[in-house]
Amino acid sequence: MRIFNADGSEAMMCGNASRCIGKYLYEYGLTSKNVITLDTLSGIKILELHLEGRTVETVTVDMGIPLETGTIDFDGEFPFLSTQVSMGNPHLVTFVDDIRTVNLSEMGPKLEKHPLFPDRTNVEFAQITGENTIRMRVWERGSGITQACGTGACATAVAAHLTGRTGRTVNVVMDGGTLTIEWDEATGHISMTGPAVKVFDGTIELRE
Structure with missing residues (x-):
């Protein structure tokens, strides 16, 4: 793929x-x-x-297995701590009290292209909304705001557990739907379960 x-x-x-x-x-x-x-x-x-x-x-x-986890404090440049997680691609997860207060259109590109991330990063803002339930919004590297991100949901689940906010199995609720993420303690592997829905059939002409 x-x-x-x-x-x-x-x-x-x-x-x-x-x-x-x-x-x-x-x-x-x-x-x-x-x-x-x-x-x-x-x-x-x-x-x-x-x-x-x-x-x-x-x-x-x-x-x-998630890689390269760590805390980013930005040396006071931003009023929050973030967690860096790699799911094969880089993610920066920040937990807030109310996700509705985050201007993702403004903060997303600032963090994506921050000098700390020379290859850029995906950006997630998340809020704990219940026991093992997370509300998350995402700014994707190279795409901007999207309705959902599977690797981002996984990274958010990892960050939530590492910072003591949730257990190892969580539901991550995004604008485009909900994914169930499980971080297996024995193997260290992350599993992601969610729907796949057919939207339409079509054809495309590819030209050289």
């Missing part, structure tokens, strides 16, 4: 796209298996398809 952002840059991994790929392969008859191996720039991912008849309703993706 290869993923390209809105600005033409290539993404290392996309959790939402991996679920869509699983649904596409099965429902269009390109595989009859409900467990699929997916090769990405950030490594091999394992997809488990959850079926209702011949329809893929949800997909669980083994997202691997």
Whole structure:
């Protein structure tokens, strides 16, 4: 799987796209298996398809082990602490009391292109809204504000647990829907479970 952002840059991994790929392969008859191996720039991912008849309703993706976690304080430049997490691509997660107060259009690009991140970073702002429930909004590197981000949801879950805010299994609620994220204590692997919904069929003409 290869993923390209809105600005033409290539993404290392996309959790939402991996679920869509699983649904596409099965429902269009390109595989009859409900467990699929997916090769990405950030490594091999394992997809488990959850079926209702011949329809893929949800997909669980083994997202691997989170890397390069740490706290960023910006030396007082911003009035918050953030957690850096790599899910094969870089994320910066910041917890706030009320996510509605965050101007993501302003803060997103500032943090994405901050000198601390020479390769840029994805930016998540998150709020704990209940026991093991997180509300999250995302500014994606190369794309801007999006409705949801699978790797971002995973990074947010990791940051929440590392900072003592939640347990290892959480629901991450985004504008585009909810994902269930589980961080297995024994293996260290993150699993992401969520829906994949067909929007439309179409054709595109590719020109050299």
